[in-house]
Each structure stands twice: as structure tokens, then as C-alpha cells.
Amino acid sequence: MKKPILTLMLGTLMTTATAAQAQVSESCQDVRFAEVGWTDIQATTGMARVLLDKMGYDTDSKTVSVPIAYAGLKQNDFDVFLGNWMPSMASIVKPYVESGAVETVTTNLKGAKYTLAVPSYVAKAGVTSFADLIKHKSQFHGRIYGLESGNDGNKIVENMIHDNAFGLRRFRLVASSEAGMLSEVKHAVQNKEWVIFLAWAPHPMNTKLDITYLKGGDKYFGPDYGAAVVRTQARKGYVQACPNVGHFLNNLTFTVDMENHLMDAIMNDHKSAKDAAKAYIAKHPEVLKGWLDGVKNTDGSPALSRWQ
Structure with missing residues (x-):
């Protein structure tokens, strides 16, 4: 006995739908x-x-x-x-x-970059490179602001401190979240205080804050300001x-x-x-x-x- 045409059409549509659903495996x-x-x-x-x-x-x-x-x-x-x-x-x-x-x-x-930075008013006062940091330890309160524990940038800073690169053994890393670190930086900028922090692009900090990336950290962060x-x-x-x-x-x-x-x-x-x-x-x-x-x-x- 022949199946009605409508039944055949429905069967075909269901088969097609099932095949379509099977395009991606469950895993x-x-x-x-x-x-x-x-x-x-x-x-x-x-x-x-x-x-x-x-x-x-x-x-x-x-x-x-x-x-x-x-x-x-x-x-x-x-x-x-x-x-x-x-x-x-x-x-x-x-x-x-x-x-x-x-x-x-x-x-x-x-085109990204990642290294240490300071507010531009600090750079204008003479801090433009990693080598300048130790000369102004007291103004920075011996702190470098980083990100969350285990972060790669933190590890780089910790290695620099361990190696006493640029005399940084006298500094300490302050670990925080991105939001926490930026809050500290914004507070410092509002009060024209000196602060060193991990900075990177892309990030709105580059347009919202006037900052200067430090030169001379090629051995640790890579050339071209941590390109x-x-x-x-x-x-x-x-x-x-x-x-x-x-x-x-x-x-x-x-x-x-x-x-x-x-x-x-x-x-x-x-x-x-x-x-x-x-x-x-x-x-x-x-x-x-x-x-x-x-x-x-x-x-x-x-x-x-x-x-x-």
C-alpha cells in the first residue's frame, strides 16, 4: 500500500531536520x-x-x-x-x-604593549626609565602596583626585585585586581602623588589618564616598551x-x-x-x-x- 504524499513529505522534513541538528556533535x-x-x-x-x-x-x-x-x-x-x-x-x-x-x-x-608606567607629571619630573626609579624610592614609597597574584606581569616585577635589577630590591610589589590597581593610580593622580604601576594597551587608561611608559625594561618586558x-x-x-x-x-x-x-x-x-x-x-x-x-x-x- 502506498504511503500518502503528505506522510512522505513530513518524513523527509523530519529526516532533514534531524540531519541539520546533527551538524554539531554533543561534545x-x-x-x-x-x-x-x-x-x-x-x-x-x-x-x-x-x-x-x-x-x-x-x-x-x-x-x-x-x-x-x-x-x-x-x-x-x-x-x-x-x-x-x-x-x-x-x-x-x-x-x-x-x-x-x-x-x-x-x-x-x-600592536599591544605591557610594561611599567608612571603618570606623565612624574615623567616630566625626571622618571622616564627603569633606571630612574631607585633615585626616587621615597617618593614612590617603595611600592610598585601590580595585578592579581599569579599574574605574569607580577612575576616579571618579582623577578626584577629578586635580581635587584635597577636597584629594585628595595621596592615591594603590591598585588591587586585590575580595578583595585587602577583605583590606586587614579587616587594618586588626583592628588599629584607619585606611583608606579603595570600598564598596557589596549586599555582605556591610555585615553583617560595621562601616563608615560618607562623605557629600559627590554630584558624583562621585551623591546619597544613591552611590545x-x-x-x-x-x-x-x-x-x-x-x-x-x-x-x-x-x-x-x-x-x-x-x-x-x-x-x-x-x-x-x-x-x-x-x-x-x-x-x-x-x-x-x-x-x-x-x-x-x-x-x-x-x-x-x-x-x-x-x-x-
Whole structure:
């Protein structure tokens, strides 16, 4: 007995739907990000999550310290980390990369920098290099303000203190969060006090505060005022197991100006990272073409189609 045409059509549609739903394996449906307490990584992770959510993935991010982020990638607690600042993180990431536990996907930002800085009124008073710091120890109260414990920049400063580089053994590192450190810097600037702190670009501090990056720290922070790149990394085998997400991550690159805008929205407009990302996309939809080129939604359709 022949089946009615309607039954055959429904069967075909159900088969097609089932096939579409099977485009992404269950193990790739959830994308887990490691995030550290820095606004730039909040911004880039927020952007990645907005785009992946739109494709049909389920994303999650947890804020942890840098050492825990890498331990989590190794132990399969996380899939992706967008915040590998190089060369400052070289000593932390080296054993994970050399063992194959963590793999580099791409460089997601060029033109960054990371080193010590002072307010520009301090630079005008004669502190323009690392060698000048010891001459003014009392004015700095012997303190260098850093980030959270375990941070790569902190480790660099601690190494300098240990090595007595530039006479810094007489200084001590004050560890804090990004927000805590910047609060100390802003308070010092308001009172025209002297302060040394970890500074980097991209970051709104470069436009909101008049600061000067110190020269002469090439041995520890790298040349050209700590010139840096930021890399996207994933746990071992993740890109091969989840090639669509891997292709997307390879496409996902940023500029310093873009991140400055995203970070400013988070820090000064008090937007969530996701809301900042959505607002940026609404103003700059042209960025989607490069990011989503060759990328699929979880149902197999082109990722760009859901933004048109």
C-alpha cells in the first residue's frame, strides 16, 4: 500500500531536520572559556560568546587566575582562552605548550604593549626609565602596583626585585585586581602623588589618564616598551574535534582601537561584556564578514545568515 504524499513529505522534513541538528556533535555543543580578571579579555571573550550563541552553541566563561586557566585547559575544564599575552606569559605557558596540553590557534591581537608606567607629571619630573626609579624610592614609597597574584606581569616585577635589577630590591610589589590597581593610580593622580604601576594597551587608561611608559625594561618586558601580541589558545585536540568552532576562532582577530572601544563601554558605560559586543556589532556590522567567513551555525546554515 502506498504511503500518502503528505506522510512522505513530513518524513523527509523530519529526516532533514534531524540531519541539520546533527551538524554539531554533543561534545562540541558547549564551548567553555577561561577568562581572567582583565577588561580586554572580558571584552574579547564577550564578543566570542555573542557570536557563538547566535550560531546555536551554548557558551560559558569562568573568571580564574592565569595559572588556573592553563591548568584548566590541561585538565579539560576549559576549551578556549583568548588571553595569552606574549612574551610576558612565556614562562607560564611554556610547559603547557611544550607538553602539547595547550595549542595555539592564532594571534588575535597585534600592536599591544605591557610594561611599567608612571603618570606623565612624574615623567616630566625626571622618571622616564627603569633606571630612574631607585633615585626616587621615597617618593614612590617603595611600592610598585601590580595585578592579581599569579599574574605574569607580577612575576616579571618579582623577578626584577629578586635580581635587584635597577636597584629594585628595595621596592615591594603590591598585588591587586585590575580595578583595585587602577583605583590606586587614579587616587594618586588626583592628588599629584607619585606611583608606579603595570600598564598596557589596549586599555582605556591610555585615553583617560595621562601616563608615560618607562623605557629600559627590554630584558624583562621585551623591546619597544613591552611590545606584545595576544594569542588564542585551546586545549589539546579541541580545534580538530570541533573544526567549526576552530575555524571561527582562527578568524576572530581584533585591533587595538576596537578593543579600546569595547573596554571603554565595559569600564565607563558599565555595560556587560556581551552588551558591549552587541552594541559594537550594531555600529560596525562589517566586522562580521571576516569573523564568520566559512563558519556554520549549529544547524549547518552559514553563520552570517542569522545577522542579515
